[in-house]
Amino acid sequence: MVQKIIELALQNKLMVLMISTALFAYGLYSIQKNPIDAIPDLSENQVIVFTEWMGRSPQVIEDQVTYPLVSNLQGIPQIKNIRGTSMFGMSFVYVIFEDNVNTYWARTRVLERLNFAQRLLPQGVTPSLGPDGTGVGHIFWYHLEAPKMDLGEQRALQDWYIKFALQTVSGVAEVASFGGFEKQYQLVIDPVKLQYYNISLMDVMNKVKANNNDVGGRKFEMADMAYIIRGLGYIKNKQDIEEIALSNYNGIPIKVKDIGRVQMGGDLRLGIFDMDGQGEVVGGIVVMRYGENANKVIEAIKEKMQEVEKGLPEGVTFKTSYDRSTLIQEAIESVKGTLIEEIITVSIVVFIFLFHWRSALIILIQLPISVAAGFIFLELFGISSNIMSLTGIALAIGVVVDDGIVMVENAYRHISEAQVEKFNSTPKL
Numbered sequence: 001m002v003q004k005i006i007e008l009a010l011q012n013k014l015m016v017l018m019i020s021t022a023l024f025a026y027g028l029y030s031i032q033k034n035p036i037d038a039i040p041d042l043s044e045n046q047v048i049v050f051t052e053w054m055g056r057s058p059q060v061i062e063d064q065v066t067y068p069l070v071s072n073l074q075g076i077p078q079i080k081n082i083r084g085t086s087m088f089g090m091s092f093v094y095v096i097f098e099d100n101v102n103t104y105w106a107r108t109r110v111l112e113r114l115n116f117a118q119r120l121l122p123q124g125v126t127p128s129l130g131p132d133g134t135g136v137g138h139i140f141w142y143h144l145e146a147p148k149m150d151l152g153e154q155r156a157l158q159d160w161y162i163k164f165a166l167q168t169v170s171g172v173a174e175v176a177s178f179g180g181f182e183k184q185y186q187l188v189i190d191p192v193k194l195q196y197y198n199i200s201l202m203d204v205m206n207k208v209k210a211n212n213n214d215v216g217g218r219k220f221e222m223a224d225m226a227y228i229i230r231g232l233g234y235i236k237n238k239q240d241i242e243e244i245a246l247s248n249y250n251g252i253p254i255k256v257k258d259i260g261r262v263q264m265g266g267d268l269r270l271g272i273f274d275m276d277g278q279g280e281v282v283g284g285i286v287v288m289r290y291g292e293n294a295n296k297v298i299e300a301i302k303e304k305m306q307e308v309e310k311g312l313p314e315g316v317t318f319k320t321s322y323d324r325s326t327l328i329q330e331a332i333e334s335v336k337g338t339l340i341e342e343i344i345t346v347s348i349v350v351f352i353f354l355f356h357w358r359s360a361l362i363i364l365i366q367l368p369i370s371v372a373a374g375f376i377f378l379e380l381f382g383i384s385s386n387i388m389s390l391t392g393i394a395l396a397i398g399v400v401v402d403d404g405i406v407m408v409e410n411a412y413r414h415i416s417e418a419q420v421e422k423f424n425s426t427p428k429l
Contacts, residue, residue, distance in 0.1 A: 020365075020369055023369060023372065023373055023376075024368065024369050024372050026372070026376055027369070027371070027372020027373055027374075027375050027376050028372060030372070030375040030376045030378070030379040031372070031375045031385075033379060034375055034378055034379045034384065034385050035291065035292065035293040035294065035295075035384040035385065036293060036294065036295040036296075036328055036332065036384065036385045036386075037136075037293075037294040037295070037324075037328060037384045037385070037386045038294075038324060038327040038328045038330075038331045038386060038387060039136060039386055039387065039388075040383075040384065040386045040388050040389065041134055041136050041290075041384065043134040043135045043136065044080075044096050044099075045096065045097045045098065045099055045101055045103065045106065046094050046095060046096045046097065047094075047095045047097070047103075047106050047107050047110045047129060047130070048092060048093070048094055048095075048129065048130030049069060049073070049092070049093040049094075049095065049110065049114065049127050049128070049129060049130070050090070050091070050092055050127065050128055050129075050130055051065050051066075051069070051090070051091040051092075051093075051121070051125060051126070051127040051128070052089060052090055052091075052125075053065060053089060053090075053091070053122065053125050054089040055089060056088075056089055057088065058086045058087055058088055059086075061086040061087070061088075061089070061090070061091050062084075062086040062091075064121070064122055065086070065091040065121060065122070065125060065127075066084040066085070066086045066091045066093060067084070068117060068120040068121060069084070069091070069093050069114075069117055069121075069127060070082055070084045070093055072113060072116065072117040072120065073093065073095055073110065073113050073114075073117070075113075076095070076109050076110065076113060077109065078097055078098045078101050078106075079095060079096065079097055079098075080096045080097060080098055081096040082094070082095055082096065083096070091127075093127075095110055103132060103290050103291070104132070107129060107132065110129065111129060114127055114129075131173040131174035131287055132173050132289050132290055133173040133174060133287040133288055133289060133290060134290055137173065137287045137288040137289070137290070138285055138286075138287055138288075138322075139286060139287075139288045139294050139297060139298055139324045139325075140285075140286040140298055140301055140320075140322065140323055140324065141283065141284070141285050141286070141320070141321035141322035141323075142283050142284060142286075142305070142318050142319065142320055142321055143179070143273070143275060143281040143282060143283030143318075143319050143321050144157070144158065144162075144281065144282050144283060144316055144317070144318065144319070145281075145316070145317045145318075145319050146282075146313070146315060146316040146317075147315060148313075148314075148315050149313070149315075149316065151179070151180040151181050151266075151280055151282060152180060152181040152182075152183050152264075152266060154179075154180050154282035154316075155177065155179065155180030155181055155182055155183070155282050156183055157282075157312070157313070157316070158177050158180070158282050158283065158284060159177055159182070161308075161311070161312075162175075162284065162308055162312075163175045163177055163284060165304065165307075165308045166284070166286060166301060166304055166305070166308070168304070169297070169300045169301055169304050170297070170300060171288055171289050171292035171293070171296070171297035171300065172286055172287070172288065172289065172297065172301070173287045173288060173289040173290075174286075174287040175284045175285070175286055175287070176284060176285040176287065177282075177283075177284050178273050178282070178283060178284065178285060179272065179273035179280060179281050179282040179283060180266075180280070180282035181265075181266025181267065181269070182266060182267040183264060183265075183266065184264070184265050184266065184267055185235070185238065185241055185262060185263075185264065186262070186263050186264070186265045187204070187208070187241070187256065187260055187261075187262055188260050188261050188262075188263060189201065189204065189259060189260040190259060190260050193258065193259040193260070194259055197246075197247060197249055197254050197258070197259060198247075199246055199247055199254065199259060203246060203247070204246060204256070204259070207244055207245070207246050207256075208241065208244055208256070211233055211235070211244045212233065212234060212235045213233050213234070214230065214231060214232055214233055214234055215230070215231040215233065216228075216229070216230055216231070217229030217230060217231065238262045238263070238264065241256055241262045242255065242256050242257035242262050243255055243256070243257070244256045246259065275319075275321070283319075283321060286301055291382065293384075294324060294325075294328060294384075295325055295328050295329075298323065298324065298325040299325070305318050331386070331387040331390075332385070332390070334387075335387060335390040335391060335394060336390075338391075338394045339371070339390075339393070339394050339397065342394060342397045342398065343364070343367055343397065346364070346367070346397060346398065346401055347360065347364050350363050350364065350401065350405060353405070353409075354405075354408070354409060354412065356412060359408045359409070359412050362404070362408050363401055363404040363405055363408055364401075366400065366401070366404050367397065367400060367401065370396075370397075370400045371393055371397075374393045374396075
């Protein structure tokens with residue numbers, strides 16, 4: 001069989017060269033197309049279902065949220081496992097799919113089943129899907145340098161301007177904000193005044209909620225013109241909240257300011273983000289989508305940040321906290337240098353042992369073709385070019401030339417012996 005393949009290759013030299021050239025060209029194309037990352041993504045193919053029900057204990061969350069979701073998400077096709085976690089005020093359900101399942105197909109199936117499971121949950125509790133990223137998707141961290149703005153203003157700038165702009169970058173699954181204070185209108189109620197006016201805390205909550213709303217009316221015509229009636233009621237400042245009427249006392253309206261005070265404050269925090277011991281900062285974490293090219297996504301993020309920075313207030317700039325592209329480039333350059341060194345070393349060794357440059361050239365031609373073919377299989381199987389996959393190629397270079405050395409040396413020996421035998425058999429004059 002091997003002999004027939006060799007004879008076929010020798011009889012069709014042009015075809016062999018064309019196939020080798022096409023294989024090398026396709027390998028170069030695969031190198032350009034293959035995603036580049038520093039570390040391999042070995043995370044499971046999962047969809048996260050997150051549900052928030054603040055103020056409830058883990059046992060209540062487990063009984064009324066996690067268990068109904070886990071029991072109803074079972075039966076989805078190609079599921080490997082389902083895991084549920086309950087904690088104070090939050091529920092996490094991890095739906096693990098088979099490795100060959102498309103991520104977005106899996107998310108669609110989970111979303112379809114959530115529409116059915118929604119009716120089994122308590123009123124006002126709505127589950128949501130986590131981002132389509134993985135555990136190694138945190139590719140870029142940044143923070144703001146704004147000496148003239150307080151932490152609340154920085155967080156508002158991050159949440160309502162920067163975050164939305166960066167989420168439009170192709171390949172970004174989510175931009176998670178961190179640090180600072182999330183602004184709130186806080187009502188500090190005096191319980192003595194509530195008791196005096198005979199108003200419950202629930203009445204205050206319902207009245208404030210009902211007065212923060214716009215309503216629509218019908219249209220009417222006047223002087224050949226049609227007018228739309230609207231009731232504007234959205235709260236825009238603290239004074240709007242203070243003027244909300246809660247009840248009446250002897251014909252006098254009781255307002256929010258009569259039973260307490262309204263102040264601007266920040267949401268409860270469980271930690272802070274400190275930068276090199278210089279103080280708190282506000283920023284964001286960019287999460288990459290599953291299967292994207294980390295290097296290209298980071299480049300696109302940096303370009304977008306340059307555009308966004310033009311619209312920031314005076315004195316506000318971006319500072320990079322973590323950039324995986326540095327690690328990616330260092331890893332790729334390290335492996336690339338190793339590949340070049342090994343190719344040169346193997347070339348020298350082959351030439352020294354054979355001491356015939358044409359035989360050595362035949363062996364060395366297969367090195368770039370074999371490396372390019374390796375990238376073809378990486379692309380076909382969806383494996384990124386990372387430090388582990390490239391190191392495997394580097395380790396295989398010494399093995400790749402073994403067969404070539406054996407075959408070429410054997411052919412060279414047989415040809416030499418045939419030439420010597422022919423020379424000896426030639427009659428001498």
